[in-house]
Amino acid sequence: MQRFFIYLILFIAIFLLFGWYFSNITLYLVISLILAALLRPMTNQLNDFHLLGQHIPRWMAILVSYSSIVLLLVLLSFLFLPLINNQVIILSDLDLNTIYQEVRGPVSKIENFLFRYQLIESQPGYLFEELRSQLLETIKGIDFGAFISNVLNITSSLFIGLMAVLFITFFFLLENGLLRRNLLNLIPNPYFELSVATFTKVEKLLSNYLSGLLLQMLAIFSIASFGLTLVGVDYALTIGLFAAVANLIPYAGPILGASFGIIVGISTGDYTQNHELNFLLLKIISVFGVVQMTDNVFLQPMIFSKSVKAHPLEIFVVIFAGAKIAGVTGMIFAIPVYTIFRVSILEFYQGYKSYRIFKIK
Template sequence: MNRLKPILYLIGGGILLYLVSLLFSDILIYIIISMIISTILRPLVSYLNSLYFYGYKLPKIFTIIISFSVLIGFIILFVGLFIPLVSEQIQILSKLDYDNLYSKITTPIQAVEVFLIDSIPNIGSEGFIIDRLKDSIYSFVQTVDVSYILNNLISITGSIFVAILAISFITFFLLYEKGLARRKLIQLIPNKYFEVSMGAIYKIEKLLSNYLLGLLFQMISIFTIASVGLSILGIKYAITIAVFAAVANLIPYAGPILGASFGIIVGVTTGGIFEFNNELLILVIKIISVFAVVQITDNILLQPLIFSKSVKAHPLEIFVIIFAGASLAGVIGMVAAIPVYTIIRVILIELYQGYTQYKIFQN
């Protein structure tokens, strides 16, 4: 029975953690995001703390505020990249000849109608497909509840504001206390499990750190390849498309498709090509070719380097874990699947090795 205690404790702790995560899912998400942000900002805070200005060191609270300001500056820069694009899209939409666009859309539909009427007796009269589409669109518009949408927008805005405040406070505390929470957690570990637990904590921190650095390297590489390739081929807003593709690539498997789709939509709309012709085909081929190079580089070089080397897991493991995360929590589950799996995997390995190697567990 004594041999089973560590395993029973681990199972009980896992069940308790799962129940807590269900009850306080929002808070858990805030803590995880804050831990990631604090990990990113900590090197900058430590560097600023080591500097002297006229013989005096800056108070830690000021170094944290400066680090937050740098982060906010990057976010503003990121959002600012999309403002000209959105503005141009609005101008394009306002100048569109909707009658001409409607004619171009309905022409192939009318051709299909004529073919079906000629091929299948009594299928309907001319215009039956277009009329049904009109009726469906009109019915959908009538069912839209504007007040419900506005209430949801207000609710979402309030939730985002609360999330920003909570994440900012937790991140500030994690940066200011400098490992106090970690030390308190370590103090709770019984002496019998101290060595095994410290080994697990050390390996988890190392692997997660390597994984975050790998993701950063992956984003920079994708941004570089996409921006250079699109710029050479003369695609407008190449930098904006590349930034979106690099961020979207954080979503495994679906990210590259989102990045390429966004690039095609932006390239087509800003190019002012709204009918299928050779010019449109060449433009789409240019954008797809760039993202094909991005995808090949990511699959052959970047992902094996990040997942296999930093996380030390087989590609098939990664594939199964990502889709399991997607089935449990959607896009957030896909992004968080690998770090969570890494933590669980290290804990189980360390527990098994500690149980088989240390005699104290067998007494």
């Protein structure tokens, strides 16, 4: 029995070491598992469908499932195209001389205030010229060749990662249950029943968690879009979609969503006086306040506490541990990974106390 637990600890240690050292491969596997879990019901339904008296081949069902995801992404991208076009028009109509004069006024007021209280000793206009020269020096110091090279490297990495995820997901869907069967084949017969129970529970909890996340995104999108439309903010659907996706990032996501809404509202709003701008900001902040309250009070307790059956304090610590290990990506995948290890350890601990197989010497 002691030997079994030593092997189990060694396996977990090797698994964690492998995941850390080959972090890219681990990330591709995790994303592929999630994508396969989302596409499996559709793929199974298509595979069971009869066409001219024959089942649709599974590989064809997978391709149709892929096509549905691509079509969904294309349709969602149409929400952002009008906003991007609007921002391009705004940038093309900018008058640099007007901006120069508008910026110079507030800077001159700050300079006069500092000079009045003898905090600086300089000629009028010195502070603005210094800021302008520093800005020009910063622009001149940018290595555009290195910038373009970095953009190309990032693009190629994303393309390679996308191809890897699609390839891995395809075989997960093609060989339904392949990973589970291979893992169970490695387990000795005395521990087979307990391992099956553990796998089943992990799959159920992760399925509940993914379903809860989809429900959370749909609820945030609906509330934000409806609220922003109600208060007269342009591109409400686009802002709501961005807020729903950004909310996948724990704690930082709501701030990103609200910030995006404020930026879009300011850049596309039609106002002539400061009080109109302030009222617009108040409306946007109020809508996202309602969204955040709904998320914190109703959605998150239902998703995190009930679906993965973990205490909110556990979730808080796990998320920040994930952020320390892998940044934003770690925050997003911290809860599913923690659920797998937590349930596995608890199930084997219960088995140690309850099953006779652990007491055989």
